[in-house]
Amino acid sequence: MTGAPFALYAIAHPAFAERYNYITRHIAQRSAQKPVILGVIGREVLLRDPEFPRNPAFSPGQLGCALSHVAAYRHMVENGVQQAIILEDDAALPEGFDDLARAILGELRPGEVIVFHSPIMTRHEYSFYGSRRFGKSLLVTPFLPEATRTCLCYAIEIGAARRLLTANGSPRWLADDFGAFYRNGLVNFLRILSPAAVDVAHFESVIGYHGEGSLMQRLAPILNRTPGVRQLLRLRRKFRRMKFDRNHEFRPEPSPLMQGNPNYADE
Numbered sequence: 261m262t263g264a265p266f267a268l269y270a271i272a273h274p275a276f277a278e279r280y281n282y283i284t285r286h287i288a289q290r291s292a293q294k295p296v297i298l299g300v301i302g303r304e305v306l307l308r309d310p311e312f313p314r315n316p317a318f319s320p321g322q323l324g325c326a327l328s329h330v331a332a333y334r335h336m337v338e339n340g341v342q343q344a345i346i347l348e349d350d351a352a353l354p355e356g357f358d359d360l361a362r363a364i365l366g367e368l369r370p371g372e373v374i375v376f377h378s379p380i381m382t383r384h385e386y387s388f389y390g391s392r393r394f395g396k397s398l399l400v401t402p403f404l405p406e407a408t409r410t411c412l413c414y415a416i417e418i419g420a421a422r423r424l425l426t427a428n429g430s431p432r433w434l435a436d437d438f439g440a441f442y443r444n445g446l447v448n449f450l451r452i453l454s455p456a457a458v459d460v461a462h463f464e465s466v467i468g469y470h471g472e473g474s475l476m477q478r479l480a481p482i483l484n485r486t487p488g489v490r491q492l493l494r495l496r497r498k499f500r501r502m503k504f505d506r507n508h509e510f511r512p513e514p515s516p517l518m519q520g521n522p523n524y525a526d527e
Contacts, residue, residue: 267344269332273299279349290353300327313430326431333421347413352459371419371448376458377412383507387515397453401515406439408450413458420447445523454508
């Protein structure tokens with residue numbers, strides 16, 4: 261693993277020991293970069309300040325996730341980091357990740373986000389006009405910004421980081437709401453790698469999708485740790501990711517998003 265160093269951020273927190281230990285070991289195995297590790301526990305934020313400004317629909321886990329990505333943007337802006345790769349603590353990186361990351365960072369335009377893992381629940385269209393191949397994946401442009409999903413692993417340019425820091429520092433949007441980011445002029449370009457160039461490791465969610473105090477919230481940790489049931493849940497997640505990757509429909513004509521975001525004004 262040789263080559264020029266690049267900025268790498270890992271969204272992780274020691275409080276989630278299994279995930280934290282996994283990602284620190286995994287990065288050391290797959291990358292020569294020394295990551296900046298950042299993580300925010302949403303519940304702790306709310307305990308310190310119950311009135312912390314945020315979207316009231318967010319669970320504490322969703323708040324912590326959004327604030328963790330904001331922490332990465334803040335570090336970029338405060339340290340003049342022009343480009344970076346940001347990944348979460350359940351990312352499964354491919355062999356040769358550093359070479360892939362450098363190649364994708366070399367593609368970044370002002371204010372752009374390029375997502376390495378973007379399965380999607382409903383069928384969406386992507387333009388392969390002017391696309392480039394990176395290993396088994398094509399770098400393509402969605403026709404709609406909402407067709408860019410997940411913040412498992414992505415490359416970001418400082419212009420987008422600066423705007424996201426300003427606009428989502430008191431989170432209004434989830435960390436992976438790239439559709440809202442684009443429509444509000446916070447990012448200038450959006451592209452994805454398809455099929456996904458980075459996979460997801462098998463951990464139970466710490467976001468809290470089922471709602472505070474709900475039956476499913478209480479049952480999920482038990483189910484995820486039950487032998488047999490845990491394996492079935494892993495297979496279900498793998499099948500769903502494969503199914504969602506097949507929702508990428510490719511077209512030869514240019515996407516309107518290739519022209520840049522008319523609401524984005526570079527500083």
